[in-house]
Amino acid sequence: MTQVQPTQKVYGAWQQIPVTPSRQMTVDAQQMAAHWRRCSLSSDFWAQYMSLFIPTRVTEEYLGRGEVEQVLAYLLNELFENCAKFSNGSHQLVRYVAWSQDDSMLFQVTNHILPEGQAPFAKLIDEMLNNDPHELYFQRLEENVELDLDGSGLGYLTLIKDFGVQFSFRFRPQENGSTAVDVQAKVSLQQE
Ligand SMILES: Nc1ncnc2c1ncn2[C@@H]1O[C@H](COP(=O)(O)OP(=O)(O)OP(=O)(O)O)[C@@H](O)[C@H]1O
Ligand SMILES: [Mg+2]
Numbered sequence: 001m002t003q004v005q006p007t008q009k010v011y012g013a014w015q016q017i018p019v020t021p022s023r024q025m026t027v028d029a030q031q032m033a034a035h036w037r038r039c040s041l042s043s044d045f046w047a048q049y050m051s052l053f054i055p056t057r058v059t060e061e062y063l064g065r066g067e068v069e070q071v072l073a074y075l076l077n078e079l080f081e082n083c084a085k086f087s088n089g090s091h092q093l094v095r096y097v098a099w100s101q102d103d104s105m106l107f108q109v110t111n112h113i114l115p116e117g118q119a120p121f122a123k124l125i126d127e128m129l130n131n132d133p134h135e136l137y138f139q140r141l142e143e144n145v146e147l148d149l150d151g152s153g154l155g156y157l158t159l160i161k162d163f164g165v166q167f168s169f170r171f172r173p174q175e176n177g178s179t180a181v182d183v184q185a186k187v188s189l190q191q192e
Contacts, residue, residue, distance in 0.1 A: 009118075011125045012168030014184060015106060017099055024097045029087035029111055032080060032094065039084055043076035046098065053100045054189070063189050068105075071163050075185055076107065078155045082183075083111040091178040107185045112178040118171050121181070124153075125169050133160040159185070164192055 025042070032038045051069035058064055063071070076096075083094040091112040099106040113121070128136065137157045144152055159165040170182040 007173045009122065009171045010168065011122065011170075012129050012184075013166065013186075014168045014170055015186075017106070019097050020099065023099070024095065026093055026095045029083050029092045029094045032084040033087075036084070039080040040073075040077050042080055042096070043073050046076055046096065047072035050098055050100065050105055053105075061190055063191060068187075068189065071165075071187060072105070072107075075159055075163070075165060075187065076109075078159060079107065079109040079183060079185065082155065083109060086113065086117075087111045088117055089114045089178045091174070091176055103189050105187045105189065107187070108182055109185075110180055110182045112174070112180055115173060115177070115179050118173075118179050122169075122171065128156060128160075129167070133157050137161050164188055 025046075027038070027042065032042075047069045050072055051065050054063070054065040054068050056065060080094070080096075087094065089112060093110075093112065095108075095110040097108045137154065140153050140157065144154075156167060160167065166186040166188075168184045168186075170180075170184075172180040172182065174180055
């Protein structure tokens with residue numbers, strides 16, 4: 001864990017980059033939850049949009065355009081669904097930002113929670129970033145069967161395990177009594 005500003009907490013390899021205005025979107029979390037298909041519509045749109053950065057022909061070390069689009073659609077759907085499911089309190093804005101980098105793409109999705117939600121989420125993040133994702137995945141799978149839980153808790157783990165997505169997280173307490181949760185996801189464009 002790295003301390004950025006006195007009140008902010010960062011987990012994982014956070015990247016501080018200026019926002020490119022043409023690659024961002026804001027939506028309302030409640031409206032996404034009320035019309036669930038908006039999650040997949042938004043993720044499919046941005047997956048296609050970003051995959052156009054990939055040339056039609058790539059060398060064999062790199063993922064092709066279609067492969068990139070598939071990974072991004074899966075990843076962004078997971079991130080938008082989490083915002084729709086877990087946003088809490090009066091501040092319901094969700095912000096999406098994306099960057100195209102040399103050998104990777106970086107996405108940042110922000111939603112807001114009540115301050116008391118930070119500690120349990122941070123505990124889960126710590127566990128996820130500091131353990132073997134494969135072991136954790138199967139452990140969680142067994143727990144789900146035993147406990148019959150609602151949320152499977154496998155979203156991030158599946159993306160780490162199957163697609164090598166690198167996550168980092170930031171919590172920013174706001175003056176309006178909510179805490180902003182920023183999730184960054186880095187997708188490598190090289191074959192594993
Ligand atoms: N954007 C978010 N804001 C607040 N809490 C979150 C957010 N994303 C995840 N969480 C917390 O982290 C947990 C793990 O998230 P993850 O996406 O891995 O699983 P899930 O959404 O519960 O289940 P699944 O994705 O398998 O349907 C969630 O159950 C929730 O408690
Ligand atoms: Mg999820």
